[in-house]
Amino acid sequence: MELLVDILILLKNVAVAFLLSWINFFIPRRCKCVKGEIVLVTGAASGMGCDMILEFAKLGAITVAWDVNSHGLEDTKQLVEAVGGKCYTFVCDVSDRKQVKQVADQVRRQVGDVSILVNNAGVVFGKKLLELTDEEIERTMGVNLMAQIWTTKEFLPSMLENNHGHVVNMGSSAGLVGLSQLVDYSTSKFGVVGFTQTLNYELHFSGHDGVATTLVCPSFVKTGMFAGCKMEYPLILPDLEQHPTVMRIMQAILTNQTEIYLPRMVYPMVALKHVIPVAAMKEVIRFFRAHKFMEPFSRRKNMDDLQINTEE
Ligand SMILES: NC(=O)c1ccc[n+]([C@@H]2O[C@H](COP(=O)([O-])OP(=O)(O)OC[C@H]3O[C@@H](n4cnc5c(N)ncnc54)[C@H](O)[C@@H]3O)[C@@H](O)[C@H]2O)c1
Numbered sequence: 001m002e003l004l005v006d007i008l009i010l011l012k013n014v015a016v017a018f019l020l021s022w023i024n025f026f027i028p029r030r031c032k033c034v035k036g037e038i039v040l041v042t043g044a045a046s047g048m049g050c051d052m053i054l055e056f057a058k059l060g061a062i063t064v065a066w067d068v069n070s071h072g073l074e075d076t077k078q079l080v081e082a083v084g085g086k087c088y089t090f091v092c093d094v095s096d097r098k099q100v101k102q103v104a105d106q107v108r109r110q111v112g113d114v115s116i117l118v119n120n121a122g123v124v125f126g127k128k129l130l131e132l133t134d135e136e137i138e139r140t141m142g143v144n145l146m147a148q149i150w151t152t153k154e155f156l157p158s159m160l161e162n163n164h165g166h167v168v169n170m171g172s173s174a175g176l177v178g179l180s181q182l183v184d185y186s187t188s189k190f191g192v193v194g195f196t197q198t199l200n201y202e203l204h205f206s207g208h209d210g211v212a213t214t215l216v217c218p219s220f221v222k223t224g225m226f227a228g229c230k231m232e233y234p235l236i237l238p239d240l241e242q243h244p245t246v247m248r249i250m251q252a253i254l255t256n257q258t259e260i261y262l263p264r265m266v267y268p269m270v271a272l273k274h275v276i277p278v279a280a281m282k283e284v285i286r287f288f289r290a291h292k293f294m295e296p297f298s299r300r301k302n303m304d305d306l307q308i309n310t311e312e
Pocket of ligand 1: 069
């Protein structure tokens with residue numbers, strides 16, 4: 001009898017959750033105000049990170065930019081100041097746990113408690129598993145996945161204390177449906193998906209509903225990170241332009257959307273992967289030539305600036 005009552009309650013709650021999510025789909029939630037919030041973006045020296053920090057600054061947020069690229073950080077700072085914003089820059093290798101701790105302390109002392117953390121820094125080597133050196137694999141896991149855990153451990157406590165905050169993690173569609181020649185990258189991004197989803201559950205079930213999480217999973221965005229690559233059927237799975245993509249991500253953050261996959265076509269692809277046989281999924285991948293996506297990849301010049309430290 002107790003089980004039956006519990007099942008009925010479950011069905012009612014699930015129906016309400018569906019209803020609310022449909023309502024939110026057709027009538028988007030109001031954007032929250034980020035004026036005066038301290039927003040930290042990692043990997044803010046270029047690409048989507050730089051663009052996001054600029055958008056936050058335009059909305060009146062106090063911005064904190066982290067990157068390994070000091071020249072790029074200077075450019076980001078100037079762009080923010082040109083729109084009348086405030087930007088604190090810190091050189092930090094986010095894959096280095098000790099450095100993250102030290103620089104986070106500096107941020108707390110010089111700027112204050114971070115209330116919106118955007119884990120955006122990322123690297124890609126675009127090689128097959130056996131072509132990757134051990135250091136490259138560690139680098140990918142360190143920057144793309146472990147860094148998100150270290151920064152979250154640093155900045156989550158004050159968010160929990162105030163029951164107010166937001167952790168945004170940059171995943172990838174390659175962390176939902178893996179791609180060849182991206183084994184290390186896909187693995188790190190699958191980790192980001194798992195990390196963000198479980199963090200979200202943990203916050204919810206511990207009653208911290210004032211702290212939001214957003215998982216961002218774009219497919220191919222023309223930022224230069226995947227220079228030389230392109231999708232085979234752009235009509236079905238289009239290449240994404242950087243700025244409009246950032247504006248969609250900003251909307252998701254400002255409306256506390258839990259997950260966003262871009263373009264929308266990624267949603268059915270992910271659903272398909274879970275219901276069709278693996279062999280059938282490989283045919284879908286073959287159709288999109290996704291197994292050849294990385295072949296024309298030309299390594300970005302500034303990848304060489306990222307200094308893989310093999311001395312330790
Ligand atoms: N471009 C795409 O097609 C695409 C698709 C899906 C997801 N993503 C993800 O979006 C995020 C942003 O990528 P982007 O396309 O703007 O690329 P990008 O190369 O322009 O930006 C990545 C930034 O991370 C910084 N970075 C690298 N290693 C770092 C480290 N150890 N410590 C601190 N900063 C470091 C780089 O200097 C760079 O400024 C990444 O996490 C990427 O994996 C990109």
